[in-house]
Amino acid sequence: MSQDIVADGLNQIMNAKQIGKMDIVIKRCSKVLLNLFEIMKAEGHIDYEVNKEEKTVSVKVIKLNKCRAIKPRYYVGVDGIDKYMRRFLPSRNFGSLIISTNMGLLNHKDAIKNKVGGSVIAYFY
Numbered sequence: 001m002s003q004d005i006v007a008d009g010l011n012q013i014m015n016a017k018q019i020g021k022m023d024i025v026i027k028r029c030s031k032v033l034l035n036l037f038e039i040m041k042a043e044g045h046i047d048y049e050v051n052k053e054e055k056t057v058s059v060k061v062i063k064l065n066k067c068r069a070i071k072p073r074y075y076v077g078v079d080g081i082d083k084y085m086r087r088f089l090p091s092r093n094f095g096s097l098i099i100s101t102n103m104g105l106l107n108h109k110d111a112i113k114n115k116v117g118g119s120v121i122a123y124f125y
Contacts, residue, residue, distance in 0.1 A: 095125025
C-alpha cells in the first residue's frame with residue numbers, strides 16, 4: 001500500500017484480472033478514483049458500486065486489457081497530448097488517456113476538443 005490511492009486501485013484491478021477474478025473489492029477510494037471509474041464505466045470497461053457504510057468500492061471488470069496509473073504525473077499542454085498517447089496507448093483509436101484538468105478528469109479526446117491541458121493521471125484500454 002502506497003500513498004497513491006489511484007495507483008493502488010488500478011493495480012488491484014490488474015492483479016485480480018491476472019489471476020482470473022472479475023469482481024474486486026477496493027477498500028480505499030477517493031474522489032479522483034471514483035471519477036476515473038466513472039469514465040471507465042462510461043466507455044464500457046468496468047461496472048462499479050460504492051458502499052458508503054463500509055467505504056468500499058466493488059468493481060466488476062467487463063472488458064479491460066490494461067489499466068495503469070502514470071507516475072510521475074506529467075503536465076501536458078493540449079499540443080503535447082499526442083506524445084503521451086503514442087507513449088502509453090497501443091493505437092490512436094484504441095484506449096483512453098485520462099488527464100486531470102481544471103474542468104475535472106477528462107479523457108484525451110475531450111481534452112483536445114475543449115483545448116485544455118493538465119496532468120496525465122492514468123490510461124486504460
